[in-house]
Amino acid sequence: QSALTQPASVSGSPGQSITISCTGTSSDIGGYNYVSWYQQHPGKAPKLMIYEVSNRPSGVSNRFSGSKSGNTASLTISGLQAEDEADYYCSSYTSSSSYVFGTGTKVTVL
Amino acid sequence: EVQLVESGGGLIQPGGSLRLSCAASGFIVSSNYLSWVRQAPGKGLEWVSVIYSGGSTDYADSVKGRFTISRDNSKNTLYLQMNSLRAEDTAVYYCARGTGRGFGPWGQGTLVTVSS
Numbered sequence: 735q736s737a738l739t740q741p742a743s744v745s746g747s748p749g750q751s752i753t754i755s756c757t758g759t760s761s762d763i764g765g766y767n768y769v770s771w772y773q774q775h776p777g778k779a780p781k782l783m784i785y786e787v788s789n790r791p792s793g794v795s796n797r798f799s800g801s802k803s804g805n806t807a808s809l810t811i812s813g814l815q816a817e818d819e820a821d822y823y824c825s826s827y828t829s830s831s832s833y834v835f836g837t838g839t840k841v842t843v844l
Numbered sequence: 845e846v847q848l849v850e851s852g853g854g855l856i857q858p859g860g861s862l863r864l865s866c867a868a869s870g871f872i873v874s875s876n877y878l879s880w881v882r883q884a885p886g887k888g889l890e891w892v893s894v895i896y897s898g899g900s901t902d903y904a905d906s907v908k909g910r911f912t913i914s915r916d917n918s919k920n921t922l923y924l925q926m927n928s929l930r931a932e933d934t935a936v937y938y939c940a941r942g943t944g945r946g947f948g949p950w951g952q953g954t955l956v957t958v959s960s
Binding site: 735737766774781785791825827834835836838 | 888902904949951
């Protein structure tokens with residue numbers, strides 16, 4: 735199972751909105767509404783930000799939103815803040831009864 | 845509060861074995877699905893294994909036949925038995941509770957280094 739494809743880096747100014755894409759295939763993203771997104775600060779464990787494409791766990795800011803179209807999922811961060819600077823990973827359940835993560839995107843707040 | 849605490853990592857020679865533990869609190873392990881996810885130094889996340897509430901398990905192709913996931917309901921603890929370890933298994937290993945076919949929350953991780 736190949737890793738899902740994400741852009742290596744995305745940047746934006748405080749207050750702006752950015753979108754991170756995550757591209758897979760019909761065997762993972764396109765086949766299931768089981769896409770999740772994770773935030774990871776340096777030296778820390780990942781944190782679940784979005785699950786089942788667009789659901790936010792309790793405590794996650796509503797500035798984070800998720801969507802999916804075909805084989806591509808997206809994470810949008812609105813009202814970008816300095817604390818949002820981190821690595822972000824997508825993940826999907828697959829037709830092989832396994833899970834696959836994305837390549838990761840480094841978000842920089844300018 | 846839901847909490848996961850991994851232990852058991854360390855330095856091990858190639859071909860050796862190691863068992864990781866993940867002690868859970870704030871929820872019942874047997875009623876949830878739990879996964880192991882690893883991260884090689886400076887690299888991205890890689891899913892390793894899952895155990896569902898019913899007891900069924902799945903593994904990444906890279907560890908199938910070498911790693912075994914299990915749980916002890918009486919201790920509310922998840923395990924990962926790792927055999928025939930290779931240099932490429934060097935990583936921080938995280939355990940995580942399942943949430944809607946996603947993973948969260950996560951433990952703090954335990955480092956496994958496979959080297960002679």
